[in-house]
Amino acid sequence: MSKIALITGATAGIGEACAKLFAKQGYDLILTGRRTDRLQQIQNTLTTQTRIRVKTLTLDVRDKMEVGNQLEGLSDSWKAVDVLINNxxxxxxxxPINEGSTDDWDTMIDTNVKGLLYVSxxxxxxxxxxxxxxIIxxxxxxxxxxxxxxxxxxxxxxxxxSLNKAMRIDLLPYGxxxxxxxxxxVETEFSEIRFKGDTERAKEVYQGFEPLSAEDIADTIWFTVSRPAHVNxxxxxxxxxxxxxxxHLKRTEK
Incomplete structure (x- = not known):
C-alpha cells in the first residue's frame, strides 16, 4: 500500500511543490486549500502524470468546524496518514505595531497558529x-x-x-x-499576499539576489522525511x- 501525505495550503508555492515531489516518490496525497479550481488542476496534473491517488479538500484551516468535518469525513483508508505537512x-x-490592522493580525494568528493546531x-x-x-x-x-x-x-x-518542540515531546511515546x-x-506568492496584491512592491523584495524557490524547500522537506525511521x-x-x-542581504546593483 502506498504511503499517504497530507499537505495544507497545497494550491501554490511550497505546498504545490511538495505535492509534485511527493507524487513522484509514489505517495498518495490529500491536498487542502481554499481554491477549488487550483486543487482540481493540480489533481488532474498529478493523476495524469503518475499512478497515485489524490484526494482534494477545499477548506480554510482557520475554520475549526470545517477542518473537523472534512478531515473526520475521510474514509479510514485515507486517515492512515504517514506525513503531515503543515504548510x-x-x-x-x-x-509598526501601533499602525497594524487588527484584522490582519487575526488572519495571521488564526491561520499560522490556530489553523496548524486544528489540523495537527x-x-x-x-x-x-x-x-x-x-509531522512537518x-x-x-x-x-x-x-x-x-x-x-x-x-x-x-x-x-x-515552540509548538515544534512541544509536539516532539508530547508525541515521543508514539514514535x-x-x-x-x-x-x-523564498520567492512565492508570499510577498504578494503580504502587500495585498501589490505585485510591483512584492517583486522588489527579491530584486538583486537569488532567493530560494518553492522546489528548494520541497527538496529539503523530502530529505527530512526520507531519513531512516530512527533519525529525526x-x-x-x-x-x-x-x-x-x-x-542582512547581499544585493547586486541594478
Whole structure:
C-alpha cells in the first residue's frame, strides 16, 4: 500500500511543490486549500502524470468546524496518514505595531497558529493510533529572529517554533517524528499576499539576489522525511546564500 501525505495550503508555492515531489516518490496525497479550481488542476496534473491517488479538500484551516468535518469525513483508508505537512500560512501587512490592522493580525494568528493546531490535533491522533508518522511544520526565519514591522507575523512563527518542540515531546511515546523547517527568503506568492496584491512592491523584495524557490524547500522537506525511521531532523533553517539574517542581504546593483 502506498504511503499517504497530507499537505495544507497545497494550491501554490511550497505546498504545490511538495505535492509534485511527493507524487513522484509514489505517495498518495490529500491536498487542502481554499481554491477549488487550483486543487482540481493540480489533481488532474498529478493523476495524469503518475499512478497515485489524490484526494482534494477545499477548506480554510482557520475554520475549526470545517477542518473537523472534512478531515473526520475521510474514509479510514485515507486517515492512515504517514506525513503531515503543515504548510498553510501567510503574512499580511508590514506596519509598526501601533499602525497594524487588527484584522490582519487575526488572519495571521488564526491561520499560522490556530489553523496548524486544528489540523495537527486531528491528524496526530490518527498517527498515535498507528504509532507512526511524521509531522512537518513550516516555520520561518521570522520564528528565529524578529525584524522591524514584522511584529505579529514573527510572533506567530515563534509560536510555531515552540509548538515544534512541544509536539516532539508530547508525541515521543508514539514514535512520531516532528520536524520544523524554517526558510529565509523564498520567492512565492508570499510577498504578494503580504502587500495585498501589490505585485510591483512584492517583486522588489527579491530584486538583486537569488532567493530560494518553492522546489528548494520541497527538496529539503523530502530529505527530512526520507531519513531512516530512527533519525529525526528536529529543526532546519534554510537560507539563500545571499541572506545571512532577516535584515542582512547581499544585493547586486541594478
Amino acid at each position: 498553510a500560512g501567510l503574512s499580511i501587512g508590514l506596519e 490535533k486531528i491528524v496526530s491522533n490518527w498517527m498515535v493510533e498507528r504509532k507512526q508518522g511524521h 511544520n513550516l516555520g520561518s526565519i521570522a520564528g528565529k529572529e524578529t525584524y522591524a514591522n514584522g511584529n505579529v507575523y514573527c510572533a506567530t512563527k515563534h509560536a510555531v517554533d 512520531i517524528r516532528v520536524t520544523g523547517i524554517h526558510p529565509g527568503a 531532523i528536529n529543526d532546519l533553517v534554510i537560507m539563500p546564500t545571499a541572506q545571512a539574517s532577516t535584515s
